[in-house]
Amino acid sequence: MTEGKLLVKEKDVVVPGEVLASGMSYLPGNGTYRLNDNIMANRLGLLVIDGKVLKSLPLAGRYLPRKYDVIIGKVIDILMSGWRLEINSPYSAVLPLKDASFAYIPKGADLTRYFELEDYAVVKITNVTSQNLVDVTCKGPGLHKIKGGRIIYVNTNKVPRIIGKKGSMVSMIKRATDCKVIVGQNGIAWISGEPEMEVITVNAIKMIEEHSHISGLTDKIKEYLEKATGRKIEFNAEPAEIGEEVRAEETVEADSNGSGHEY
Amino acid sequence: MNQDLKNHINESLKKGVRLDGRKKEEYRPIEIKTGVVATAEGSAWVRCGDTEVIAGVKLQVGEPYPDSQDEGTMMVGSELLPLSNPNFESGPPGIDSIEVARVIDRGIREGKAIDTKKLCIRKGELVWTVMIDVMPINHDGNLIDIGGIAALAALKNAKMLEVENDKIVIGKRTDAPLPVEAMPIPVTVLKIGDNLIVDPTDYEEDVLDARLTVSILDDDTLCAMQKGGGASLTTKDINEMVDLAIRKSHEIRKKLKEAL
Amino acid sequence: MSKYTERENGRGFNEPRPIIAKAGVIKKADGSAYFKIGKTAAYAAVYGPREMHPKHDQDPKTGVLRCNYNMMPFSTEERVKPGPSRRSKEISMVTTKAILPVVNLVDYPNAVVDVFIELTETDAGSRCAGICAASIALADAGITMRDMVAAVSCGVIDHKIAVDLDGPEEHLHDLDVADIPIAMVPSTEEITLLQMDGKVSKDELFKAIESVKPVLKHIADIQRKALKDRYK
Numbered sequence: 200m201t202e203g204k205l206l207v208k209e210k211d212v213v214v215p216g217e218v219l220a221s222g223m224s225y226l227p228g229n230g231t232y233r234l235n236d237n238i239m240a241n242r243l244g245l246l247v248i249d250g251k252v253l254k255s256l257p258l259a260g261r262y263l264p265r266k267y268d269v270i271i272g273k274v275i276d277i278l279m280s281g282w283r284l285e286i287n288s289p290y291s292a293v294l295p296l297k298d299a300s301f302a303y304i305p306k307g308a309d310l311t312r313y314f315e316l317e318d319y320a321v322v323k324i325t326n327v328t329s330q331n332l333v334d335v336t337c338k339g340p341g342l343h344k345i346k347g348g349r350i351i352y353v354n355t356n357k358v359p360r361i362i363g364k365k366g367s368m369v370s371m372i373k374r375a376t377d378c379k380v381i382v383g384q385n386g387i388a389w390i391s392g393e394p395e396m397e398v399i400t401v402n403a404i405k406m407i408e409e410h411s412h413i414s415g416l417t418d419k420i421k422e423y424l425e426k427a428t429g430r431k432i433e434f435n436a437e438p439a440e441i442g443e444e445v446r447a448e449e450t451v452e453a454d455s456n457g458s459g460h461e462y
Numbered sequence: 463m464n465q466d467l468k469n470h471i472n473e474s475l476k477k478g479v480r481l482d483g484r485k486k487e488e489y490r491p492i493e494i495k496t497g498v499v500a501t502a503e504g505s506a507w508v509r510c511g512d513t514e515v516i517a518g519v520k521l522q523v524g525e526p527y528p529d530s531q532d533e534g535t536m537m538v539g540s541e542l543l544p545l546s547n548p549n550f551e552s553g554p555p556g557i558d559s560i561e562v563a564r565v566i567d568r569g570i571r572e573g574k575a576i577d578t579k580k581l582c583i584r585k586g587e588l589v590w591t592v593m594i595d596v597m598p599i600n601h602d603g604n605l606i607d608i609g610g611i612a613a614l615a616a617l618k619n620a621k622m623l624e625v626e627n628d629k630i631v632i633g634k635r636t637d638a639p640l641p642v643e644a645m646p647i648p649v650t651v652l653k654i655g656d657n658l659i660v661d662p663t664d665y666e667e668d669v670l671d672a673r674l675t676v677s678i679l680d681d682d683t684l685c686a687m688q689k690g691g692g693a694s695l696t697t698k699d700i701n702e703m704v705d706l707a708i709r710k711s712h713e714i715r716k717k718l719k720e721a722l
Numbered sequence: 723m724s725k726y727t728e729r730e731n732g733r734g735f736n737e738p739r740p741i742i743a744k745a746g747v748i749k750k751a752d753g754s755a756y757f758k759i760g761k762t763a764a765y766a767a768v769y770g771p772r773e774m775h776p777k778h779d780q781d782p783k784t785g786v787l788r789c790n791y792n793m794m795p796f797s798t799e800e801r802v803k804p805g806p807s808r809r810s811k812e813i814s815m816v817t818t819k820a821i822l823p824v825v826n827l828v829d830y831p832n833a834v835v836d837v838f839i840e841l842t843e844t845d846a847g848s849r850c851a852g853i854c855a856a857s858i859a860l861a862d863a864g865i866t867m868r869d870m871v872a873a874v875s876c877g878v879i880d881h882k883i884a885v886d887l888d889g890p891e892e893h894l895h896d897l898d899v900a901d902i903p904i905a906m907v908p909s910t911e912e913i914t915l916l917q918m919d920g921k922v923s924k925d926e927l928f929k930a931i932e933s934v935k936p937v938l939k940h941i942a943d944i945q946r947k948a949l950k951d952r953y954k
Contacts, residue, residue, distance in 0.1 A: 212953040214946045215861045216869030216909050241868045243861050243949055260864025261771055289771040289833035317464035330831055347470055394479035412953055499843045500761045502796035512749040516842055518796025541804055545767040545838035547750050595795040599765055600748045633799040
């Protein structure tokens, strides 16, 4: 057996069919596979070397629902016993009556009193079946119907970078712009504040989205925010490590003031 | 559309700020290139923000219409390609595609952009037909205006074909330009609440109450119009919208001239 | 001896036309690409995985790949009437099948990945350009695929192999011209598209396939570079 040879570096952008390593001393992880003596990439991503395991962390791709994710959904249908939500994914989610509100909703009630078509809500995924049938709940801290503000869609793979470590990146944006911001794990984000500040918030989020793979991201965003708002920022965001698990919940909780259920 | 979100857009507009930070009467930067398609007699590529359109001109020969024996003919086609926006579906052109094509067509036709008399080969027998196709590559709103600008640029870029035995010689272009005599610029003004805006993104088009497209010649004569959207317009609205459209047409005309 | 001793366009017999490839050119799409070879140019946009309509086309075991090839009206010397034709439907089908062997959509049961291919200008080789663009766009959309799919057409002109025919070569009158569009998975050399019109011997067919292999690997490198350049 020949000595394994690594042909790429940590954090390189790798693409399908690219040979990442030759020889048998490396192992394929997520986003990579073995073809004869080589480890190859099978999706567009950032390379992460974890000991002998080579992984490609996705840079693109649509949101796949996962249990316990906090997401934002849009009501697209009113069902017999709940609502159907579009969640920026190939699959829609169902919000059942019993999970819509802490208040009792009697059978046959006018469901539009709770959620109307086109309403947005912050919800948590309670179940995902093998066929990707998705159930969500609106009962819980930080979960609520959205009022006012605006909605944007971002690349769901960049959500951890937008949120930052312990929500620090999004906190920095919120402090700089005085906007309320909720970023759903599914790439739907809600922003509410003064019009000019909302624009700055959106631009900052788009910047993170575009430059998520580069180093020095925090400084870049801080510099932009200071310039755009004309305010000094006395706060340092810690960007999430590439590949680090960051959950949208962390920002949602900080934002909800514990209320959320306003019926 | 979510009424809450619509109110929010309205409130922002009242303070003079659009979702992307533009002012109400501000166009996105426009970029124009001509001669981008080798197989077309004339072509143009126009980008405005994230909206990107290619227009191509093809020439054919055929019989004239019975009521205009000594004039060539023209037609604008357009398709809302499913390539350009997730909300467009495959299939035969829907009413939205047809409206875009017909409004651009009307401006060019009624503004007499093409001197159709010069497109007569033999009176009553053989005339040129000018086919202008406007295709969005990337659709982020304002397709009528951007498509209209692309169509004009493509017409200006077009060269005539050689004709032999009453048939066109395929691919044999001459040095003679198409007889383009006027540049009717279409400008669409949107009404959202009490606000008037130009050059909408598709998000803004989703929440419009009404819109008015006005095609404008270089002496500010109006040559075609189309009112769209579900809400009505007052005379005062129309007055302001036409004024705004005329002002914007000056800007766009300048850009177009620079590019040609 | 072949009477075709020198290519009219001055290219070497194994030399494709100049290629330009870009990824991420259509903002509204989940993935997109532009691929131009000579004077043949294709855009491709990927939407999905998304909900499949009509529902009876859903597959509960895997996501479905659905490619759609279309020529813009001004993309040939004779204007193309808008709307699907027998030709465009067949090319859409073989394009889907050319790419299917590399993509993995098992994580997306019942969903569809739509690929829309639009040719803005053509000078022969448009289905191959479409496949090249589609393959970049799919990778750009983050779809799991074990490799790119590269495609080029191989000509046999009076028994002489000539890679990547252009329009004038395809229409040479006084010589026999066969045209063989070929798509390949570069890492394994599996052939995923093979069509032919014209007459060749079996020997010539295999010579043609061998001649395009290095060209297709070169094209795949250009495709991969286009994806990487997006993140520069």
